[in-house]
Amino acid sequence: MDLTTKDFWDSHHKGSGGPPRTEPQSRKGWFRQLVDNARLRQGAVVGQGYNHFALHQLIKTHLPKRRDWSVIEIGSAPGNNLVTLNRNCGYVPYGVEYSSPGVMATRETFARHGWDTNNVIEADFFDSEFHERFKNRFDVVFSYGFVEHFDPPNEAVALHVNLLKPGGYLVCQIPNLRGVCYPYLRLCAREQLQQHNCTIMRKKPFQRLFEPFGLDTKFCGYVGAFDLHASSYRHERSLHGYLAAGLDRAQDLLDHSMFLLHQRRFPQSGLSASLVFIGHRAS
Numbered sequence: 001m002d003l004t005t006k007d008f009w010d011s012h013h014k015g016s017g018g019p020p021r022t023e024p025q026s027r028k029g030w031f032r033q034l035v036d037n038a039r040l041r042q043g044a045v046v047g048q049g050y051n052h053f054a055l056h057q058l059i060k061t062h063l064p065k066r067r068d069w070s071v072i073e074i075g076s077a078p079g080n081n082l083v084t085l086n087r088n089c090g091y092v093p094y095g096v097e098y099s100s101p102g103v104m105a106t107r108e109t110f111a112r113h114g115w116d117t118n119n120v121i122e123a124d125f126f127d128s129e130f131h132e133r134f135k136n137r138f139d140v141v142f143s144y145g146f147v148e149h150f151d152p153p154n155e156a157v158a159l160h161v162n163l164l165k166p167g168g169y170l171v172c173q174i175p176n177l178r179g180v181c182y183p184y185l186r187l188c189a190r191e192q193l194q195q196h197n198c199t200i201m202r203k204k205p206f207q208r209l210f211e212p213f214g215l216d217t218k219f220c221g222y223v224g225a226f227d228l229h230a231s232s233y234r235h236e237r238s239l240h241g242y243l244a245a246g247l248d249r250a251q252d253l254l255d256h257s258m259f260l261l262h263q264r265r266f267p268q269s270g271l272s273a274s275l276v277f278i279g280h281r282a283s
Helices: 006-013 030-044 050-062 080-088 101-112 128-134 156-160 182-188 189-192 203-210 239-261
Strands: 072-075 091-098 121-123 138-144 165-177 216-223 274-280
Touching: 030 239, 050 165, 050 203, 050 239, 050 274, 072 080, 072 189, 080 091, 080 121, 080 138, 091 101, 101 121, 138 156, 156 165, 182 189, 182 239, 203 216, 203 274
Parallel strands: 072 091, 072 138, 091 121, 138 165
Antiparallel strands: 165 274, 216 274
């Protein structure tokens, strides 16, 4: 059962295209400049969140750099993960997306980087024709916050593997909504919780999702600092919205602090932002 609707994703992806917004250099204060310099020293880009950085550093550790390999992201809008995967590993990017605004946003990202916009496929990931066309097609199959929107998620995971070439890698990330943010979400964002399958947001249940497919597990566990997951509500003009805006600002400060204090060792605990599985399919 899909826990979210297509209308939700259409609304979510509207206006998500276009280049990332950055502050003009002249308007940056000394602290912002200090943080940006720390990001650059660690290998991140200006404006990149710490938990996003931690995820992609983990991927770099376990996956090879190959400019002749292809990667597909399941639910790819607006394409920012594919930008990072291409920059870090060299993979030729593809995306599949069923939301029309999401397709447009991803194609804008592809066009901006000089990539083939035909590699953004508008299709329902669960469509049998899509899977007949692309079975065993990709060297890397990647999803970010996808499988937790289904209950049960087993079919979604099986279809990830269906796209994977022998010798390829599966990378699957889900948010950890059972971490430090859980009391806030239970109190103020029950609708958001209901759109996610929280039963798999523990290491053992998450790991069991991948056991039937014979993948060699390279990593399975928590990644990153904690995430308050309040950004979706920060623009509401209500007590709920003001609380979300405050938590979102606290998240920014946490991101800044993690980049300033980072010593090449990422936090991994039940309070971390994500659960990540990386598996290798035998040749």
